Amino acid sequence: MNAKHLIGQLEADAGWRSLRIVQKALRGGMSRPESLALARFLAGEKIRSRADFAARSVRVAVASDTSLDNLADPLALRLLERGMFGVQYHAPFAQLALETRNPDSGLFQHKPEVVVLAPLTGIWQKPAGTSPEKVAQVVEEAWSHVTALRKNFDGLVLLQNVVPVENRPFGILESRRNLGHADFARAVNLQMSQCCRETGEAFVLDAQWLAGQSGTVWPGLHKQQLMASRPFTDELANLLAIEIAAFCAARKGFARKCLVLDLDNTLWGGVVGEDGVAGLQIGGGFPGNIYTELQKEIGALHERGVTLAIVSKNNEADAWEVFNQRPEMVLKRADFSAHRINWQDKASNLRELAAELNLGLDAIVMLDDNPVERDWIEAALPEVDICPASDPLEMLRWLVTCRRFDMLAITREDALRAKSYAAAEERSRLATQSSNLEEYLASLGTQVEIGCNTSTQISRLAQLTQKTNQFNLTTRRYTESEIQERMQNPSWRVFWCACRDRFADEGIIGAALIEIKDGEWAIDTFLMSCRILGRGVEKAFLGAICDQAHRSGAKALRGEFIRSAKNSQTENFFETCGFTAEERTADFASWHLVLPASGGLIPKWIALQPPKPET
Amino acid sequence: MTVDELLQPILNTTAPLHLDDSRETIPAWDSLAQINIVAAIEDAVGAELSTAEVLSLKSVAKVVEVSRAHGLELTITAR
Numbered sequence: 079m080n081a082k083h084l085i086g087q088l089e090a091d092a093g094w095r096s097l098r099i100v101q102k103a104l105r106g107g108m109s110r111p112e113s114l115a116l117a118r119f120l121a122g123e124k125i126r127s128r129a130d131f132a133a134r135s136v137r138v139a140v141a142s143d144t145s146l147d148n149l150a151d152p153l154a155l156r157l158l159e160r161g162m163f164g165v166q167y168h169a170p171f172a173q174l175a176l177e178t179r180n181p182d183s184g185l186f187q188h189k190p191e192v193v194v195l196a197p198l199t200g201i202w203q204k205p206a207g208t209s210p211e212k213v214a215q216v217v218e219e220a221w222s223h224v225t226a227l228r229k230n231f232d233g234l235v236l237l238q239n240v241v242p243v244e245n246r247p248f249g250i251l252e253s254r255r256n257l258g259h260a261d262f263a264r265a266v267n268l269q270m271s272q273c274c275r276e277t278g279e280a281f282v283l284d285a286q287w288l289a290g291q292s293g294t295v296w297p298g299l300h301k302q303q304l305m306a307s308r309p310f311t312d313e314l315a316n317l318l319a320i321e322i323a324a325f326c327a328a329r330k331g332f333a334r335k336c337l338v339l340d341l342d343n344t345l346w347g348g349v350v351g352e353d354g355v356a357g358l359q360i361g362g363g364f365p366g367n368i369y370t371e372l373q374k375e376i377g378a379l380h381e382r383g384v385t386l387a388i389v390s391k392n393n394e395a396d397a398w399e400v401f402n403q404r405p406e407m408v409l410k411r412a413d414f415s416a417h418r419i420n421w422q423d424k425a426s427n428l429r430e431l432a433a434e435l436n437l438g439l440d441a442i443v444m445l446d447d448n449p450v451e452r453d454w455i456e457a458a459l460p461e462v463d464i465c466p467a468s469d470p471l472e473m474l475r476w477l478v479t480c481r482r483f484d485m486l487a488i489t490r491e492d493a494l495r496a497k498s499y500a501a502a503e504e505r506s507r508l509a510t511q512s513s514n515l516e517e518y519l520a521s522l523g524t525q526v527e528i529g530c531n532t533s534t535q536i537s538r539l540a541q542l543t544q545k546t547n548q549f550n551l552t553t554r555r556y557t558e559s560e561i562q563e564r565m566q567n568p569s570w571r572v573f574w575c576a577c578r579d580r581f582a583d584e585g586i587i588g589a590a591l592i593e594i595k596d597g598e599w600a601i602d603t604f605l606m607s608c609r610i611l612g613r614g615v616e617k618a619f620l621g622a623i624c625d626q627a628h629r630s631g632a633k634a635l636r637g638e639f640i641r642s643a644k645n646s647q648t649e650n651f652f653e654t655c656g657f658t659a660e661e662r663t664a665d666f667a668s669w670h671l672v673l674p675a676s677g678g679l680i681p682k683w684i685a686l687q688p689p690k691p692e693t
Numbered sequence: 694m695t696v697d698e699l700l701q702p703i704l705n706t707t708a709p710l711h712l713d714d715s716r717e718t719i720p721a722w723d724s725l726a727q728i729n730i731v732a733a734i735e736d737a738v739g740a741e742l743s744t745a746e747v748l749s750l751k752s753v754a755k756v757v758e759v760s761r762a763h764g765l766e767l768t769i770t771a772r
Contacts, residue, residue: 364747365744365747365748368744468743469743469744469745470744471743471744472743
């Protein structure tokens with residue numbers, strides 16, 4: 079596969095199918111000239127003129143105290159690997175301080191969504207002591223760039239930390255000094271993490287950790303540093319690019335939500351139909367311990383909120399027998415929210431599974447040891463991200479390093495999600511017993527609570543804007559600092575909606591951002607987690623907002639619909655809620671509703687809790 | 694490279710090794726030796742062996758076969 083062919087493919091269609099072909103080529107290893115050619119194409123005008131470009135693009139700016147320009151090409155390719163097109167800006171050499179402080183700088187003109195700041199890559203070239211006092215001074219200076227940037231930027235800030243270098247003036251005595259060079263770097267990095275954690279203004283881009291992974295030449299001793307003051311080797315630049323792409327994916331709604339697993343030679347070693355339950359490799363020594371570790375890793379993802387499912391060609395009874403009879407199984411049957419264990423083709427099974435879980439195919443990652451099955455799925459469903467490994471150890475390594483599921487925050491709702499799917503099953507069992515829909519809905523005992531500008535919910539609300547694709551009228555993504563700013567802005571209101579019924583506490587599952595303009599409430603964002611839909615909660619939420627608007631003296635409510643690849647189900651939402659259409663094109667519509675609204679929007683089977691005061 | 698050069702130091706022997714030698718015939722071929730054999734092949738071929746290959750390495754014949762799959766031809770003393 080050569081770059082020219084891949085570029086032709088992308089020119090013809092920039093969808094998942096092309097992206098998978100490119101991904102495969104990247105995995106297979108491309109020669110440097112070829113990957114450069116591809117990266118140049120991705121940075122060019124031709125791809126930007128595509129109609130489908132906007133939905134996949136992410137604007138990134140990079141500024142450093144030296145030069146990170148060898149980050150540009152790997153970043154273009156790594157973003158592509160995650161389904162995104164990077165629109166990058168790299169500040170001129172060592173212009174970090176100026177670019178972050180001048181509101182007319184190239185950085186700000188680029189209108190980035192994500193800014194990478196690397197203020198300390200050249201720290202070792204400056205003559206400096208490494209005393210404990212110096213630590214605070216260095217961090218303060220680095221942090222000043224974040225503060226400066228924040229005056230004019232409310233997107234995502236990634237602050238790169240310090241990579242320790244080769245220079246150990248006291249050699250084996252370094253650790254007896256206060257501080258030696260390596261300890262100094264560690265101290266600076268710890269303090270930088272603390273700043274990020276406590277203020278929430280930035281995320282650490284952990285170059286120190288990644289440098290440990292890259293296992294290559296020290297930053298200051300390689301050719302590119304000496305030839306062009308590029309402190310990072312290409313290997314490290316590539317690892318940084320993977321990490322930055324993960325941040326971009328989390329920010330832009332490209333993080334994956336569901337892990338689908340094959341069973342034989344994936345979750346355990348051997349084939350249950352041939353080797354029998356007792357003959358399977360799981361637990362104990364090598365290679366059973368690989369499967370144990372893989373299951374532990376999957377379990378950790380599950381605890382973090384990733385939905386698990388099974389798609390396997392097997393007799394269903396045999397498969398469950400393994401779960402029942404092998405105590406070494408780390409994962410239990412109840413950890414899986416859905417399964418298709420049968421002899422159907424896996425692409426059809428995956429399609430059904432996604433529909434059952436109410437997830438897009440592009441929310442799914444699949445592990446399957448069989449290359450024939452993988453090729454089949456990849457050809458039929460290019461949206462699904464498939465681990466390319468057959469070997470269990472390679473699969474484990476891929477899962478540990480893939481960064482496909484990473485979010486910008488982990489919230490209470492992530493932990494509740496697994497229970498929520500189990501509750502959905504019980505709910506549907508109840509539905510089959512009820513004679514009519516309304517009776518069924520009433521029997522659920524749904525309680526909805528709304529609140530406004532609640533600072534403790536900033537993480538969850540930002541996460542909802544970043545993750546929700548289907549019931550999302552405008553698909554505007556917000557960072558935590560953007561949400562916080564709107565909560566503090568008197569002409570904005572940030573509403574949340576929580577829901578519980580007799581089966582489950584779903585936590586906060588809806589968000590609405592309102593801008594108050596000319597005595598009217600304009601709905602900037604209105605979204606609802608898709609596992610709640612079908613119970614009228616979205617109408618109750620909008621109804622409660624209408625009441626609030628009226629009570630605070632607003633004359634009317636305005637709403638918009640901006641089409642995305644995923645949100646067509648919301649196209650007529652405002653209309654069904656009694657709004658009047660104003661403007662309507664294929665991809666955009668706007669409505670208004672004069673207040674007070676006639677007729678209640680809140681379904682009678684829902685008990686609405688009074689809103690809590692703003693905190 | 695010969696099979697003897699690769700395996701004799703690991704199996705602590707100076708006797709020539711033959712294709713039908715295996716974990717059963719060589720007492721020193723224990724689990725620690727197994728790890729050393731895997732590492733020695735990986736060093737020699739400059740690549741990582743798959744889990745299936747690692748598990749298959751139970752005889753000299755398999756050592757030759759796996760090495761060959763990675764482009765390393767091990768010569769062997771005829772019996």
